[in-house]
Amino acid sequence: MTTRTPLMAGNWKMNLDWKQALALVEELGEQLKSVDTTKVETVVLPPFVDLRTVQVAVDAGKLPIAYGAQDISEHESGAYTGEVSGAMLKALGATYVAVGHSERRQYHGEDEKVTNAKVKAAFASGLVPILCVGEPLEERQAGKHVEYTLAQLEGGIEGLTAEQAKTIVIAYEPVWAIGTGEVATPDDAQEVCAAIRDALRALHGDEVADAVRVLYGGSVKSSNVAELMERADVDGALVGGASLKAEEFAKIAGFQG
Numbered sequence: 001m002t003t004r005t006p007l008m009a010g011n012w013k014m015n016l017d018w019k020q021a022l023a024l025v026e027e028l029g030e031q032l033k034s035v036d037t038t039k040v041e042t043v044v045l046p047p048f049v050d051l052r053t054v055q056v057a058v059d060a061g062k063l064p065i066a067y068g069a070q071d072i073s074e075h076e077s078g079a080y081t082g083e084v085s086g087a088m089l090k091a092l093g094a095t096y097v098a099v100g101h102s103e104r105r106q107y108h109g110e111d112e113k114v115t116n117a118k119v120k121a122a123f124a125s126g127l128v129p130i131l132c133v134g135e136p137l138e139e140r141q142a143g144k145h146v147e148y149t150l151a152q153l154e155g156g157i158e159g160l161t162a163e164q165a166k167t168i169v170i171a172y173e174p175v176w177a178i179g180t181g182e183v184a185t186p187d188d189a190q191e192v193c194a195a196i197r198d199a200l201r202a203l204h205g206d207e208v209a210d211a212v213r214v215l216y217g218g219s220v221k222s223s224n225v226a227e228l229m230e231r232a233d234v235d236g237a238l239v240g241g242a243s244l245k246a247e248e249f250a251k252i253a254g255f256q257g
């Protein structure tokens with residue numbers, strides 16, 4: 001069990017228009033009344049177009065929910081059609097932003113150069129990046145999952161100061177477990193989350209390694225979250241499908257009982 005504050009982040013992906021987002025965030029606020037929210041941080045990552053709605057609902061209801069975006073532009077401002085800057089997200093009260101999700105890597109060709117630029121853009125705007133890393137099935141079958149994941153990690157955090165590295169969140173998401181119902185075993189999750197922490201220790205020392213929250217993602221549900229959270233280096237979860245149901249996601253946030 002982690003000594004860090006657990007973080008449960010719901011990645012809504014490309015689901016829910018603003019009205020549906022409003023209904024979900026309000027219902028999540030209701031459901032979280034039965035959870036000790038001083039012991040866990042609950043975060044939602046809605047589509048960009050829902051962020052203002054989520055901001056208003058969270059502020060009006062004083063809901064114990066932080067929020068952020070699923071992506072960020074690596075650029076500060078200007079002629080980048082379709083992009084959304086860190087400053088724009090910050091102005092909406094966002095705290096977090098996912099960077100380098102495997103779907104961004106797969107469908108938008110994001111590599112370490114891009115993820116590193118986006119991580120830096122997040123910090124420059126006062127946002128906390130949730131850097132997503134994790135191997136496809138072939139790499140796991142070849143026994144290269146740790147090596148592959150650490151290369152993504154090291155590329156993504158290159159050039160960060162220790163102060164920045166200390167606050168980043170890393171999400172380990174084996175691609176073969178995303179949206180497949182195929183959850184990694186707690187041992188699989190622990191192995192790579194521990195390797196991520198060791199790599200942070202080698203790069204930035206004990207203080208950073210002991211502070212960074214490393215999440216597991218891939219088919220997390222209320223029925224499997226507790227056993228994952230029992231592992232020493234798993235500090236939370238990045239949840240896709242199960243975060244679209246308020247009751248289920250609140251149960252995940254309330255994994256401590």
Ligand SMILES: O=C[C@H](O)COP(=O)(O)O
Nearest residue numbers: 011178179218219240241
């Ligand atoms: O960002 C979340 C992950 O891609 C996990 O998605 P999932 O819980 O639907 O497997």
